[in-house]
Amino acid sequence: MEITLLLQGGLNGVMLGLNYGLIALGLSLIFGIMGIVNFAHGEMYMLGGYVAYYLVGRFRFNFLTTMIAGVAIVGLLGALIEKTLFRPLTTRPKQALTSLIAAVGLAWVLQMLAVICFGELDRNVPSAFKGIIHMGGVVITKERLAAIIIALVLVSVLTLFLMKTRIGMAIRAVAQDKEAAALQGIQVSRISSLAFGIGCALAGAAGVLMAPIFCVSPFLGGEVILKAFLVVILGGMGSIPGAMLGGLVLGFIESFGSLFFTVPTVNAITFVLIIIILIVRPQGLLGHE
DSSP, X not given: OOHHHHHHHHHHHHHHHHHHHHHHHHHHHXXXXXXXXXXXXXXXXXXHHHHHIIIIIITOOOHHHHHHHHHHHHHHHHHHHIIIIIHHHTTSXXXXXXXXXXXXXXXXXXXXXXXXXXXXXXXXXXXXXXXXXXXXXXXEEHHHXXXXXHHHHHHHHHHHHHHHSHHHHHHHHHHHOHHHHHHXXXXXXXXXXXXXXXXXXXXXXXXXXXXTTSOBOTTXXXXXXXXXXHHHHHHOTTOHHHHHHHHHHHHHHHHHHTTTSOHHHHHHHHHHHHHHHHHHOTTOSSOOO
8 A cells, every 4th residue: 555545544543533532531521520421422512513614604703713612602501511400410319320311311402402403404614724735645635734733732721721720630639539629628519510611612622623524413413422432431431641542543443444444344343443452451541440
């Protein structure tokens, strides 16, 4: 096989992997703080895509404004959902089960609302970065290159926020031990809302980034959440570095697999490879036993 084709597959794998990682980062952050498996996380990605469709496609906003709006809208919605839906469930018996059922119901409701509000048809989002770039024999669109760069920036900003700021350290403290964090004066309920909002905002950001490359539909969340769970499990539940590594692994498998096989075959190969990895390392690539 030509080296240029491999490099092309590698670039596509990086783009897919970083955006899968963004979605999985949010899912992992929510699980690490609240212990909630948020099945509605894919719908946050879908809503980010619709923000891009309306602001870029209909109202001709620039991409930076659209990204900020997408992150803010989906993040605030996530914080509101945590406060009104999931927080009351934390005091109920069998909290994990009731939260899981609530998340599944929320995903269905958001999907049906999207059908009512936006219609069932796929929507194409015009590119904010037109043109292609030639790097040797490799060709990449400016849209995909921008998706790679912006995803890297978002991951870097999140990492610095969690590691260097007081709020970030409070989030990490709550993830490690809620009771100990509360004894140190950390308001766990506020941190939970913030973490849920940040997690949803990351999914919304990924939706804004990927909407011009693919398309937007009300049913987009189902496929996305499946891949996000694969990434989180592969990287290690609750591990932020693991989410990014798992995203890159999945992205490379899909990208290189598509060079040789059809989409159904690639999906089957993906599951087989992930099962083999988990048999060897059940806790995930960067998870703890």
